[in-house]
Amino acid sequence: MARAVIVGCGYVGLELGRQLASDGHDVTGVRRSDDGLAAVESAGLNPVRADATDPDSVSSLPDADWVVFAASSGGRGADAAQRVYVDGLRNVVAEYGDRDSPPERLVYTSSTGVYGDHGGEWVDEETPLDPTTDKTRVLAEAERVAVEGAAEAGIDGTVARFAGLYGPDRYRLDRYLSGPVTAGYLNMVHRDDAAGAVRFLLSDESARGTDTLLVVDDEPADKWAFADWLADECGVARPDKRTKEERLADGDLSEAARRRVLTSKRCSNDRLRELGYEFAYPTFREGYRAAIADYRAADGAG
Numbered sequence: 001m002a003r004a005v006i007v008g009c010g011y012v013g014l015e016l017g018r019q020l021a022s023d024g025h026d027v028t029g030v031r032r033s034d035d036g037l038a039a040v041e042s043a044g045l046n047p048v049r050a051d052a053t054d055p056d057s058v059s060s061l062p063d064a065d066w067v068v069f070a071a072s073s074g075g076r077g078a079d080a081a082q083r084v085y086v087d088g089l090r091n092v093v094a095e096y097g098d099r100d101s102p103p104e105r106l107v108y109t110s111s112t113g114v115y116g117d118h119g120g121e122w123v124d125e126e127t128p129l130d131p132t133t134d135k136t137r138v139l140a141e142a143e144r145v146a147v148e149g150a151a152e153a154g155i156d157g158t159v160a161r162f163a164g165l166y167g168p169d170r171y172r173l174d175r176y177l178s179g180p181v182t183a184g185y186l187n188m189v190h191r192d193d194a195a196g197a198v199r200f201l202l203s204d205e206s207a208r209g210t211d212t213l214l215v216v217d218d219e220p221a222d223k224w225a226f227a228d229w230l231a232d233e234c235g236v237a238r239p240d241k242r243t244k245e246e247r248l249a250d251g252d253l254s255e256a257a258r259r260r261v262l263t264s265k266r267c268s269n270d271r272l273r274e275l276g277y278e279f280a281y282p283t284f285r286e287g288y289r290a291a292i293a294d295y296r297a298a299d300g301a302g
Contacts, residue, residue, distance in 0.1 A: 001024050001025055001026060002020075002025045002026070002065040002066055002202070002203070003025070003026045003028075003062065003063060003064045003065045003066070004017075004020050004025050004026065004027045004028070004064060004065070004066040004067075004068065004202070005027075005028045005030060005048075005061055005062060005064040005066070005067050005068070005103075006027065006028065006029050006030060006045075006067075006068045006070060007030045007050070007052055007061070007067065007068065007069045007070065007071055007088075007092055008030065008031070008052070008069065008070040008071025008072055009029030009030055009031055009036070009039075009040050009045065009070070010031075010036070010070065010072055011165065011167075011169075011170070011191060012070055012109065012162075012165065012191055012194045012195050012198070013029060013068065013070045013195075014029065014039060014040065014043045014045075015191055015192055015194075015195035016068065016070075016195035016198050016199060017029050017040070017043055017044075017045040018043055018044065018045075018195075019195055019196065019199045020199060020202075020203075021043075021044055021045060023199075023203070025066075026046070027045045027046065028045065028046040028047075028048050028061075028062055028064070029043065029045040029046065029047055029048070030048050030049075030050050030052075030061065031047065031049065032049065032050070032051045037049055046062075048060060048061065048062065052069070052071050052084065052088030052089070052091055052092055053083045053084060053087055053088045053091070054091070055091045055094070055095070058091050058092055058095045059095060061092070061095060061096075063099065063101065064096070064103045065103055065104050065105070066103060066104065066105045066106075066107075066202045067092065067096060067103045067105070067106045067107075067155075068106075068107045068108075068109070068198060068202070069088075069089050069092055069106065069107070069108045069109065069146070070109045071084050071085070071088055071089075072084070073085065077134070077135065078133075078134030078135045078137075078138055081134075081135045081138040081139070082138050082141075085138055085139060085141075085142035086138060086141050086142045086145060089108060089142050089145045089146060089149075090145055090149060093106070093145065093146075093149050093150050093153050093155065093157075094153070096153065096155065097150075097152070097153025097154060097155065102153060102154050102155050103155055104155070104156060105155070105156050105157075105158070105201075105202055106146065106150045106155045106156070106157045106158070107146075107157075107158050107159075107160055107198050107201050107202060108142065108143065108145075108146035108157065108158070108159050108160070109160050109162055109194075109198070110139050110142065110143050110146075110159050110160065110161045110162070111136070111139055111161060111162055112161050112162065112163050112164075112187055112214065112216065112265070112267050113131065113133070113135075113136040113139065113263075114129045114130075114131045114136050114139050114140045114143065114161065115127060115129060115130060115131075115265055115267075116129070116130030116131055116132040116136070116263060116265075117130070117132065117259075117262055117263040117264060117265065118264065118265040119264060119265075120185060120264045120265065120266065121265065121266065122265070122266045122267075122268050123214075123265045123266070123267055123268065124214060124267075124268040124270060124271065125212045125213065125214055125271055132259050132263065133256055133259055135256075143159045143212070146158070146159050147159060147211050147212070156208065156209070157211075158201050158207075158210050158211060158212070158213065159211065159212045159213070160194075160197060160198055160201060160213050160215050161212065161213065161214050161215060162189060162194050162215050162216075163187035163188050163189045163214075163215065163216035163217070163267055164186060164187060164188045164189070165188075165189060165190075165191055165194055166188055166189075166190060166191070166284075166287065166288075167190050167191030167192060167287070168191065170191070171288065171291040173230065173234070173291060173295055176223075176226065176227040176230050176231075176239065177227075177230060177231055177234060177236055177239060178239060179227065179239025179240040179241070180239060180240040180241060180242045181223050181224060181227040181239050181240070181241050181242070182223065182241075182242050182243075182244060182246075182247040182261060183222075183223060183224060183241070183242070183243050183244050184222075184223050184244065184261070184264050185220045185221065185222060185223065185264055185265065185266055186220065186221040186222075186223055186226055186284075187216050187220050187265070187266065187267040188216070188217055188220075188221065188284055188287070189215055189216050189217050190217070190280065190281040190287040192280050192281065193215070193217065193279050193280055193281055194215055196277070196279075196280060197213070197215040197272060197277055198215075200275070200276075200277045201213065204275070204276065204277075206275050206276050207275050210271075210275070213271060213272055213275075214267055214268065214269055214271065214272065215269070215272065216267040216268075216269045216272075217269065217279060217281065217282055217283055217284070217287070218269060218273075218279065218282045218283050219282075219283040219284070220266035220267060221283075221284055224241050226284060227239050227241075229285075230288065230292070233288070233292045234292055234295050234296060234299070235296060235299070244261055244262065247261055248261060248262075
């Protein structure tokens with residue numbers, strides 16, 4: 001049995017905690033708020049209140065064999081991201097590095113946003129990073145802390161770069177069914193597989209020594225094709241489409257949103273597959289099945 005501590009035990013962290021607990025591990029979920037701690041307890045995990053951005057606060061974290069840093073900056077800007085992802089992660093690494101028995105493993109959950117734009121071409125773990133926003137530059141800096149900073153503290157650190165998360169409470173069907181849908185690629189991973197990949201990184205010997213791992217499903221989806229498939233499966237009309245040029249011409253985009261429209265890539269999960277991870281939801285077709293069934297049931301009831 002391993003002692004696992006999940007710092008920022010939210011959307012993915014709670015599912016990860018449930019998976020690790022089902023394997024017989026002792027799991028602590030760390031949150032700052034009363035509601036967050038209640039969610040941790042409801043998931044059957046040990047709740048601990050701490051704030052990664054406060055060095056004194058992290059002293060309350062229990063000893064651990066495995067630490068997962070999955071804290072969120074709450075969708076705020078680059079300054080908040082710096083405090084949480086970089087400063088907060090440094091605080092956690094420093095705290096555990098100073099202990100008599102540091103953790104064996106640390107996993108930091110990052111984002112495929114650190115790649116920037118690749119014109120729709122494939123990217124993998126060997127592709128150089130090219131973050132195009134202040135926030136993704138912060139994420140790239142945090143990745144260095146997770147690998148190099150952890151190594152200096154005697155901890156084996158791994159970066160798990162998540163593609164776009166979806167799953168329970170995050171299917172966002174209306175976004176694609178209502179349209180209009182802008183051209184581009186969707187790189188996705190179901191919440192259960194995001195958690196499952198981190199579980200695999202922590203517990204499977206074949207994953208040891210992995211510095212960076214892309215966590216994305218088998219099939220980057222063309223947004224227009226995905227939207228049409230979703231509409232067909234839900235039994236509604238296919239949504240309107242627009243090109244990137246048409247969307248940019250609207251003139252209502254922030255600079256960050258404009259960069260997102262211009263950013264295109266396809267993320268490869270070859271390394272994760274080669275290590276031996278088996279997906280519960282290999283593509284969006286399996287992953288959206290429950291959401292589509294719920295939509296059709298509700299539509300029929302209406």
